[in-house]
Amino acid sequence: MFKYLEYCASDKMGDIIKEDLDRHFAYLKECYQYAKEYSHDKSTWNSAKLIRNDGIPIAIEANRVMEGIEPTEEILTKRPDKYFYTGHAEERVLWKALDMGFTDFKNSTMFCPWYACHTCARTILGFGVGRIIGHQSPMDWDGEIARKGDGRMEWLPSIEAAWNMFRKRGVDFRYLIGKIGGVENLHAGRIFYP
Numbered sequence: 001m002f003k004y005l006e007y008c009a010s011d012k013m014g015d016i017i018k019e020d021l022d023r024h025f026a027y028l029k030e031c032y033q034y035a036k037e038y039s040h041d042k043s044t045w046n047s048a049k050l051i052r053n054d055g056i057p058i059a060i061e062a063n064r065v066m067e068g069i070e071p072t073e074e075i076l077t078k079r080p081d082k083y084f085y086t087g088h089a090e091e092r093v094l095w096k097a098l099d100m101g102f103t104d105f106k107n108s109t110m111f112c113p114w115y116a117c118h119t120c121a122r123t124i125l126g127f128g129v130g131r132i133i134g135h136q137s138p139m140d141w142d143g144e145i146a147r148k149g150d151g152r153m154e155w156l157p158s159i160e161a162a163w164n165m166f167r168k169r170g171v172d173f174r175y176l177i178g179k180i181g182g183v184e185n186l187h188a189g190r191i192f193y194p
Contacts, residue, residue, distance in 0.1 A: 024176055027051065027111040028135050031060070032183040032194060035113070038062040040071040041086060045186045048089035048112035050097050053130070058102050061092035090120035094127045106130050113185070113194070117155060121162030124171070131172040135180065135194060 027049055035047035039062040047062040065071040065085050075085045090112055094105070102108075109131040116124060116132070124132065166173045180194045 021176070023055075024111065024133055025178070025180065028113055028133070028176060029180050029183055031111055031113050032180060032185055034060050035062050035089070036184065036186075038064065039089075039186075040064045040076055041082070041186075042076045043082075043186070043189050044114070046089045046112065046114050048093040048110055048115070050093050050102075050129075051109050051111065052104070053107045053109060058108065059093050059096040059100060061089050061096050063087065063089045064092065088117065088120050090116050091123045094123060094129070098127075109133060114187070115159075116162045117158040118161040118165070119158075121165045125165060125169055129171070132166070132174075134173075134175045136175040136177045 031047045031049055032045075034049075035045035039045040039047065041063050045062070047060060049060040050058040052058060063086055065075060066087050069075070069085055071085075074081070076082055090110065093110065093112075097105075097108075105127045106129075108129055110124065110129050111133050113135040115134045163173070183194060185192050185194055
């Protein structure tokens, strides 16, 4: 059974019906599949999908090296350099949607299994996205395997700052709880089965 975490959501949760949960589950599963196929990142696969609130899909993107830059092994594995060259899925999907002519971000929902760092949160807020839905499992994985001293960014403080920004701006953000099934995900260098 799927449900949403409520501890991090805004006051605008509203009623969630089973059809919404099923559809949200499917969008997150699609994000996991897309990330596995298209992410350049050698440590963590992630993708984001933007949907109009009437259900029309707009765009999907993965965390990848920016266009025009060769995703070399050095760029993909050397920290902190990889952070300079790799665009996060949340940013990339918004810029892609804008390039496609989409501008009604307020009336859209972003689905992204693992969101958002403080930088992506600023981008999401700048574009005015009305709602964000993620998956709780990657949040748990990050807390379980976060390390310091090896050049990895410590993501949890950045995510906490993002949540605070979303709360202050009244953005509806949630995480789906439950096993997705049928997909695998690379997170902090380890394969998981969400």
